[in-house]
Amino acid sequence: MLTIKNLHASVEGTPILKGINLEIKPGEVHAVMGPNGSGKSTLAQVLVGHEAFEVTEGEILFDGQNLLDLEVEERALAGLFLAFQYPVEIPGVSNLQFLRTAVNTLRKHRGENELDSPSFMKMAKEKAKQVDLGPDFLKRGVNEGFSGGEKKRNEIMQMLMMEPRLGILDETDSGLDIDALKTIANGVNTLRAENRSFLVVTHYQRLLNHIVPDVVHVLAGGQIIKSGDKQLAMELEEHGYGWLGINEAEAAG
Amino acid sequence: MAESNKPEDFVKHEYEAGFVTDIESDTFEPGLNEDVIKRLSEVKGEPEWMLEWRLEAYRQFQEMTEPNWQKVNFEPVDLQSISYYSAPKKDTDKPQSLDEVDPELLRTYEKLGIPLHEQKALAGVAGAGTPAEAEAGSSEEGGAYSNVAVDAVFDSVSVVTTFKNKLAEAGVIFCSISEALQEYPELVKKYLGSVVPRGDNYFASLNSAVFSDGSFVYVPKGVKCPMELSTYFRINAENTGQFERTLIIADEGASVSYLEGCTAPQRDENQLHAAVVELVALDDAEIKYSTVQNWYPGDENGKGGIFNFVTKRGMARGRNSKISWTQVETGSAVTWKYPSCVLKGDNSVGEFYSVALTNNYQQADTGTKMIHIGKNTRSTIIAKGISAGKSDQSYRGLVKFQPTAEGARNFTQCDSLLIGDKCGAHTFPYIENKNSSATVEHEATTSKVSDEQMLFCRQRGIDPEQAVSMIVNGFCKEVFKELPMEFAVEAGKLLEVSLEGSVG
Numbered sequence A: 001m002l003t004i005k006n007l008h009a010s011v012e013g014t015p016i017l018k019g020i021n022l023e024i025k026p027g028e029v030h031a032v033m034g035p036n037g038s039g040k041s042t043l044a045q046v047l048v049g050h051e052a053f054e055v056t057e058g059e060i061l062f063d064g065q066n067l068l069d070l071e072v073e074e075r076a077l078a079g080l081f082l083a084f085q086y087p088v089e090i091p092g093v094s095n096l097q098f099l100r101t102a103v104n105t106l107r108k109h110r111g112e113n114e115l116d117s118p119s120f121m122k123m124a125k126e127k128a129k130q131v132d133l134g135p136d137f138l139k140r141g142v143n144e145g146f147s148g149g150e151k152k153r154n155e156i157m158q159m160l161m162m163e164p165r166l167g168i169l170d171e172t173d174s175g176l177d178i179d180a181l182k183t184i185a186n187g188v189n190t191l192r193a194e195n196r197s198f199l200v201v202t203h204y205q206r207l208l209n210h211i212v213p214d215v216v217h218v219l220a221g222g223q224i225i226k227s228g229d230k231q232l233a234m235e236l237e238e239h240g241y242g243w244l245g246i247n248e249a250e251a252a253g
Numbered sequence B: 001m002a003e004s005n006k007p008e009d010f011v012k013h014e015y016e017a018g019f020v021t022d023i024e025s026d027t028f029e030p031g032l033n034e035d036v037i038k039r040l041s042e043v044k045g046e047p048e049w050m051l052e053w054r055l056e057a058y059r060q061f062q063e064m065t066e067p068n069w070q071k072v073n074f075e076p077v078d079l080q081s082i083s084y085y086s087a088p089k090k091d092t093d094k095p096q097s098l099d100e101v102d103p104e105l106l107r108t109y110e111k112l113g114i115p116l117h118e119q120k121a122l123a124g125v126a127g128a129g130t131p132a133e134a135e136a137g138s139s140e141e142g143g144a145y146s147n148v149a150v151d152a153v154f155d156s157v158s159v160v161t162t163f164k165n166k167l168a169e170a171g172v173i174f175c176s177i178s179e180a181l182q183e184y185p186e187l188v189k190k191y192l193g194s195v196v197p198r199g200d201n202y203f204a205s206l207n208s209a210v211f212s213d214g215s216f217v218y219v220p221k222g223v224k225c226p227m228e229l230s231t232y233f234r235i236n237a238e239n240t241g242q243f244e245r246t247l248i249i250a251d252e253g254a255s256v257s258y259l260e261g262c263t264a265p266q267r268d269e270n271q272l273h274a275a276v277v278e279l280v281a282l283d284d285a286e287i288k289y290s291t292v293q294n295w296y297p298g299d300e301n302g303k304g305g306i307f308n309f310v311t312k313r314g315m316a317r318g319r320n321s322k323i324s325w326t327q328v329e330t331g332s333a334v335t336w337k338y339p340s341c342v343l344k345g346d347n348s349v350g351e352f353y354s355v356a357l358t359n360n361y362q363q364a365d366t367g368t369k370m371i372h373i374g375k376n377t378r379s380t381i382i383a384k385g386i387s388a389g390k391s392d393q394s395y396r397g398l399v400k401f402q403p404t405a406e407g408a409r410n411f412t413q414c415d416s417l418l419i420g421d422k423c424g425a426h427t428f429p430y431i432e433n434k435n436s437s438a439t440v441e442h443e444a445t446t447s448k449v450s451d452e453q454m455l456f457c458r459q460r461g462i463d464p465e466q467a468v469s470m471i472v473n474g475f476c477k478e479v480f481k482e483l484p485m486e487f488a489v490e491a492g493k494l495l496e497v498s499l500e501g502s503v504g
């Protein structure tokens, strides 16, 4: 589904990603772990097409398409979804209006009918409930005045609505208490399917108890220095990043 | 790729109302002097006192000089080079029914989406799905102008006023000011110039001398006007100025909601629009005045466009009266207007809700004045400015408390949204407080349509143009919700069109 070959990316001339190789097959969940500043968010942002990052080398194939040729919105319509580490606020634009625009654009792209108001409302309420957000959140401005946890749940709600081919979660777990963490994990797990994959970026192992990964990668200094099964996450948890010879303070720059 | 996807690249003004109607007109030779004013008054068959009133205004005008304190730059208008009267030719004196209106004119309004056929207007024109509509929950399907009486002003004259009979049943007078001068001269004489005196300012004085038409509304005691009233201004003829005069009076306990819309053809020359609007609210009366201003803004290099120099003022004369201005300003090359409220009656209320969008080389210096005279008077100002392209925009607002304004209060909120980094936004709040018991609250913010917001929307599959338009609509929400339902949809669409652009 997703193939990343020798990916190099820089921001303002500074190289951040230094040769990433990664292959995600349909139905798989991959976790990317690593200390702060190792390039996890950069990888996620490069995948969705953030323009501040320049890809200097390598290629990314998504369902056979060259992802780097596509605009941000084209990648989204092709089925790429990013739950942002820091979701932005869009004052005055209600969650409902935002989602309706997004979902109907996607449906149109897929050649499906646009949803009318009542059916959309019904669906939105259902999905909101799945992540423990009350219906009043649908009326509020996108992330406007939401707490950190509410923003994260809102991201997962959007993912539930958009049913992507590949869901990327960028530290969706950070700052969440255990109940919220489980809610989010449940949301993701209900979406798990044979033809849908996930890339779960996290600093901590605890999320991976609830979203069990097929493969775990450790990213440090812009490179994947080790890959393994879920056992690798456990070991990291136990021994810390120092165990892999990573100096966390240094990596954080 | 990095350069081509900034929010500002998705902003372009495509002016859809820029066509010209090919119609024969009676047009005065360009030039301004007492004889022109006399001829104008004569053509309109005005009473003698009206001519005297005009001439006195002209005398005062000649003593004045064009103001230059506002933060806009433009070539001074040569008042001798424009014509002060242009009216579509017609056989009869004035069309009384639609059948008598030139079909070419009817087509013009149809093209602009303003139905002058009452049955069509009643049936409603279903609006396309817009964010604003989606927001409103689409519970009401009635589109723009579904329950609205229209006074259509074409160049210097009113060509038709719809729903007159229905309004007459309720006792509401809604007609052109020329007609009012014939039919209700006492009312006009009593109130004309009572809010904006003849010598008020340069352009108001000019207007007082040469105004050619406009709308007149009188809502009698205790009457709630049964439908929205609106005037639709269209400048068509070349080298003319439009000087309309609107006078709205809500008698004791009356209320009315009035809408105003405007467009003009796309031309390389600048055209002058210098209107005066006066509102009078007596005891317990309420006037809500909404404007969607879409005059031709000039092209992307700043050539052409309307000079929109307008004096709008409402007098909340009676106790517990209320004047509310809502404006959505997207057009004009240069805008200079400050719809104001004089809060004279005790407990009277003034409101100003404004969205101003400037793009390309447009300039706008707009805001309001709230003059608190009566006790416990309250005013609210919510001004949203959106600057894009190389445009420049200023909010200028005066809040004044007279010594008599015991317990008066004002709340002001000014928000600016910048799209790109070549535009400007400025805020000039003035406060004059002569009463220690009065309170003022002022909030101001400046924000940008950020790259992060754009990325967020686009990551959800929303194309960049729609993303900008959605973000801008969200920014304007507090003002849009003050507009009558029909107009809110219209305004949302207008912003969308004004922001429409191509990638790269």
Ligand SMILES: Nc1ncnc2c1ncn2[C@@H]1O[C@H](COP(=O)(O)OP(=O)(O)O)[C@@H](O)[C@H]1O
Pocket: A011, A012, A016, A034, A035, A036, A037, A038, A039, A040, A041, A042, A043, A052, A252, A253
């Ligand atoms: N927009 C940016 N501008 C400049 N430097 C950036 C930007 N984004 C990330 N970086 C830098 O890139 C490195 C990797 O950051 P990031 O991908 O956010 O790491 P992680 O998500 O693993 O904590 C850090 O040194 C960070 O400071």
Ligand SMILES: [Mg+2]
Pocket: A040, A041, A042, A085, A170, A171
């Ligand atoms: Mg990160």
